[in-house]
Amino acid sequence: MKILVIEDEAKLARVIEESLTLARYDVRVATTGEEGFFLLSGEPFDLVVLDLMLPGRGGIEILSAMRARDAAPPVIIITARDSVEDRVRGLDSGADDYLVKPFALPELLARVRAMLRRGGAETVLRLRCADLEMDLVARAVSRAGQAVELTAKEFEILEFLLRHRGTTVTRAMIVRDIWHEVARVMPLDNVIDVHIARLRKKIDTGFGVPLVHTVRGIGFVLRAHP
Secondary structure, three states: OEEEEEOOOHHHHHHHHHHHHHOOOEEEEEOOHHHHHHHHHHOOOOEEEEEOOOOOOOHHHHHHHHHOOOOOOOEEEEEOOOOHHHHHHHHHOOOOEEEEOOOOHHHHHHHHHHHHHHOOOOOOOEEEEOOEEEEOOOOEEEEOOEEEOOOHHHHHHHHHHHHOOOOOEEHHHHHHHHHOOOOOOOOOHHHHHHHHHHHHHHHHOOOOOOOEEEEOOOEEEEOOOO
16 A cells, blocks of 8 residues: 655654555655655555645645646645644545644554555544434534533544444454554553443443444444344
8 A cells, every 4th residue: 555645844744654565555755845746746655644834835735736647646634733623624625534733653554554444435523323423523423413521531442433334343452553552561451441431431321223243352343233
């Protein structure tokens, strides 16, 4: 899989490149908007990691030009701008996902993996499972039209489950991609189980069909059937 990173901060661009390369992706890096646009015009890429604030040609301009073409690759925006208006603008311009700086590299890698699995076929604005809906722009969750209030960590866990809906998620995956601790001496199993229990109570209690299921000895799965 070939990934283009367009990022003008040299240190961050280098760290992203190294992480993606270690994950066995073929990575090209552009440090200006013009260079990134030139590479996009001449080479095929499976995914683009795009900063919005770039010297010369800006990220939104690049994104709009990409979306004017047929079969443009999926795009993950990375930016320091974290207001709802900025997220809406980026997503409305054609981005498939949005990551606010500073971010953990394992989270970026998880977004890349999810995007490449999905092939970028749809813009990620909302995630759904049955009558459960997550708005990634407003960071709001509802079930059957009723608002569900979640903590930041519960939101992260639910987003992870929704992105893997129908697939069993192990505790090790949650530790790696949400807690970002792969070499921890003491396991986080009890902490994860407590968060899952609270999450299950908030989104399943009072509704006819449970969505969060425990797969004994393995992990959890989000699905609309037993």
